[in-house]
Amino acid sequence: MQMPKPDPAVLAAKDRVRERLEEVLPKDAVISDPVEARVYECDALTAYKCPPMLAVLPSSTEEVAAVLKICHEEGVPVVPRGSGTSLAGGALPTADSVILGVARMNRVLETDYDNRFIRVQSGRTNLSVTGAVEADGFFYAPDPSSQLACAIAGNVAMNSGGAHCLKYGVTTNNLLGVTMVLMDGTVIELGGAHLDAGGLDLLGVVCGSEGQLGVVTEATLRILHKPEGARPVLMGFDTNEAAGACVADIIRAGVLPVAIEFMDRPCIEACEAFAGAGYPMCEALLIVEVEGSEAEIAAQLEKILQIARRHDPVELREAKDADEAGRIWLGRKSAFGAMGQINDYMCLDGTIPVSALPEVLRRIGEMSDQFGLKVANVFHAGDGNMHPLILFDANMPGQLELCEEFGAEILKLCVEVGGCLTGEHGVGVEKRDLMGVQYAPKDLEAQMAVKDVFDPAWLLNPAKVFPLDVSGARRTASAPADAAA
């Protein structure tokens, strides 16, 4: 993986930049000691590391604006960081960059149940947004699996999803407005407590722009009242085809479950060994969850079970109470931990049309044999968002590279069948060099044109999303040649 070579002029200006930043921030908010800065050398994509030149931890929109204005004047690249949980390397620094962490900006600014929104500073964690309103019966719907740690800033940057987005949508469908600072320090407001844009939907393009258009400091989020109840049902099948067909039939029948999770045999076996949830040993397992009152749940589950029976299930298990519901979810929720105990693993995130599910799983199986690396599949089946976990041994020379090569082939397959490279994790650096598989140069040009307008000097998170050779001319006319990280 290539990253741009650090700009010597920026590195030489480190002391001056630090002094200027210390003039606008509290002393403890500027981190320049190389040992302390190492905390920010990577995010959750730990295979790649590079300590930043400096890190700053502003506490307000005004401080963020002051930081960006200085960095803009000094020509210093800025890498925004939420909680650093990106699996795509979205917050990976370069040696000449300033990490701008929003972690100190974690306050709730306004809670409005009559109008069903909450306004928070962007460093607040996803789960603590729900935490702020759940005593009153409300919740914030997008629920990425890192929700305990991940920040709203990162959710907005990556347009994060979660297990329940089949019903509730992803971040962009639940984001009403942002306060955002542009690279030159200008503060703008997009959206608010009202719905829809009065002009161009700039909020829509900011969400998912991976910190390349501005630094979001505050967000207005839609909150919903919690359903009266929720209950899962577990189904086991002998073939992936049967499970895939069952998913399509449930969706067609007009029942809209809140989640449909899919696990294949390698994943079932690992989860079972790790968590002992009592899963049946079969080729494919579905967990389908519905919401409503007790009677509504029973009626929906009955419809779902009727459909499932047409696909010759080897197991149908309805949760009778909260304890059984918990056990049905236990294995699924511990899937990543289970994998981590067996091996190092790489988690992919491609999306495919639901109809292509059996074919894609079959071809991943074939590739697994070719590469000699095991794959476990666990994913959100209702919306086609796959999470193949490729198992490898990081201590064995060459295995990481082999794993990355295998991963790239899976993602190419996702695009080939009509899907995409990433459903909810983002491009970052991880999928950056595959962008050409999904988009023609002219398609990428149109996306980069948006960055040209928001950040003409390409200083915000510049080495992400777009392949370096594609973005090279823009990143800086006088940029040093790109070098291997």
Added chain:
Amino acid sequence: MTPGSEAELAELVAAARGPLCIRGGGTRGLPVEGEVLSTAGLSGVTLYEPGALTLVVAAGTPLAEVEAALAAEGQRLPFEPMDHRSLLGTVGDPTIGGVIAANISGPRRIQVGAARDFALGVRFVDGTGTAIRNGGRVMKNVTGYDLVKLLSGSWGTLGVLTEVALKVLPVPETEGSVVLHGLTPERAVAAMARALGSPFEVSGAAHLPAGPGGTPRTLIRIEGFGDQVTYRTGRIHALLAGFGEAHVEMETRADWADIRDVRLFHDIAGDVWRVSCKPSDAPGLAGRMDARGLVFDWGGGLIWALVPSGTDVRAKLGTFGGHATLVRAAPETRARLGTFQPEPAPVAALTAGIRARFDPKGLFNAGLMAPAA
């Protein structure tokens, strides 16, 4: 000009020197000068997978054709796009591309989202004649920037849509509404907030201060399976016991179509404005407009106002959180007041910058969303 393919459309745009009026069905009443560039030649369903809730369709396909194809599989466009024809006195067939380009959503927007939330992918031709693709046909996609959202609601100013991919949803078994009578706008908005803040998944909340017969009428809609609708309307009825006389009506589809299309203002002279605001601000804002007629949708978050011709509603509203769009007016009023709410300078600069990048020759719907450069 009515190109028959995306390639032909791209050639026409590349060769164009003068302003173009980008047109789907021409039913949304756009005040745009220039040679008409119609998408009517780009028509037909490219792909429809009911089991994946996915529809890919050429932009010029008539909306009626799309809705018929979906209905045949028991599905629909969830965002309930309004039909502008009666309100504006326009004729023609609305197209799916026009719906997305204008981000047209109806009452269900408060529950499920806007047209833009169901747009999964687009193909469009930019102002240089380049055909561009963004998004795809899958429900979760964060690969690169979301130009799908940017194009949705851009009213043809950034590019000519040639194809859209949409997420669709099943049509629920039935629907019904809790109807309240005689509420003031303040009480109606409070009642709707109570219902929308309940676990019962309200899919429409509207208030007509002078409904059919002239008395105030507030409707709160529930959709779902039969027993579910009975249960939920019953619970909401009970929840709103403190708001006076109310009853549950089944089969309120016609009422909601009327709300969606602002039927109350059809055939009545005057300008029509559409104001998006924080719901609880709605009664106060509505009171400032000297309106002859009002409809509150989206629990108050959308105000339709009928005002005397030439009224500058934005001046009456002053600064507020939201925006006011002039939907129906004489050309001179439109020219004087502008269709869209002016944006603060830094945002307007971004908008202008994006427009200059996507349409450097200034061909598309010049002057529509902001004064021509």
